[in-house]
Amino acid sequence: MLYAIFAIDRNNLFGNNGKLPWHYNEDLQYFKAKTLGQKIIMGEETFKSVLRNGKPLPNRTSVIATLTDYTFKGVEVTHDIFGYLKQSKNEDIYIIGGKSIIELTYKLCDILYITYIDADHEGDTYLNLDLSNFEMVEENISGVLHFRKYRRIN
Numbered sequence: 251m252l253y254a255i256f257a258i259d260r261n262n263l264f265g266n267n268g269k270l271p272w273h274y275n276e277d278l279q280y281f282k283a284k285t286l287g288q289k290i291i292m293g294e295e296t297f298k299s300v301l302r303n304g305k306p307l308p309n310r311t312s313v314i315a316t317l318t319d320y321t322f323k324g325v326e327v328t329h330d331i332f333g334y335l336k337q338s339k340n341e342d343i344y345i346i347g348g349k350s351i352i353e354l355t356y357k358l359c360d361i362l363y364i365t366y367i368d369a370d371h372e373g374d375t376y377l378n379l380d381l382s383n384f385e386m387v388e389e390n391i392s393g394v395l396h397f398r399k400y401r402r403i404n
């Protein structure tokens with residue numbers, strides 16, 4: 251199964267200067283619970299943002315999608331995310347960002363875990379997705395955080 255997991259706010263804000271525009275501990279815990287032990291794919295920019303904390307996300311297998319010659323010791327790199335997903339279609343894979351990689355791949359995903367944040371934030375990167383091929387099958391609300399699960403219809 252192919253999954254994507256990410257958060258957007260009520261203005262479709264998605265990033266700020268290469269980082270998340272917000273800090274919600276509950277959303278970080280949710281992300282962790284969903285991805286622990288899993289294979290996660292992210293774009294080079296998102297990987298570099300993760301590395302600001304010193305190392306790749308622990309207890310997950312990271313794969314970096316990039317068109318450059320970027321490498322990181324011990325981490326798999328793909329220059330062709332579509333080919334990679336095709337050859338891995340019997341595996342569970344979680345796409346975790348950023349904007350370019352989500353835009354390229356979300357329509358291929360079986361499940362989208364979107365944390366919709368019903369609040370305003372400062373940022374510079376927006377994500378406008380067409381979810382007409384998805385239906386929301388679950389929503390759990392905690393304050394401004396709406397933890398939504400979407401399933402692809404066709």
Ligand SMILES: NC(=O)c1ccc[n+]([C@@H]2O[C@H](COP(=O)([O-])OP(=O)(O)OC[C@H]3O[C@@H](n4cnc5c(N)ncnc54)[C@H](OP(=O)(O)O)[C@@H]3O)[C@@H](O)[C@H]2O)c1
Nearest residue numbers: 256257265269293294295296315316331347348349350351
């Ligand atoms: N809100 C959230 O949940 C969330 C989650 C993660 C990240 N973010 C935010 O997203 C932003 C970063 O997004 P971004 O779009 O700048 O970067 P990104 O998606 O992390 O990385 C994009 C990388 O993918 C490469 N790429 C493009 N097409 C490809 C292909 N077909 N196969 C393999 N690689 C390919 C790009 O190469 P080229 O540059 O050569 O095109 C680039 O190196 C940050 O602000 C971050 O905080 C938000």
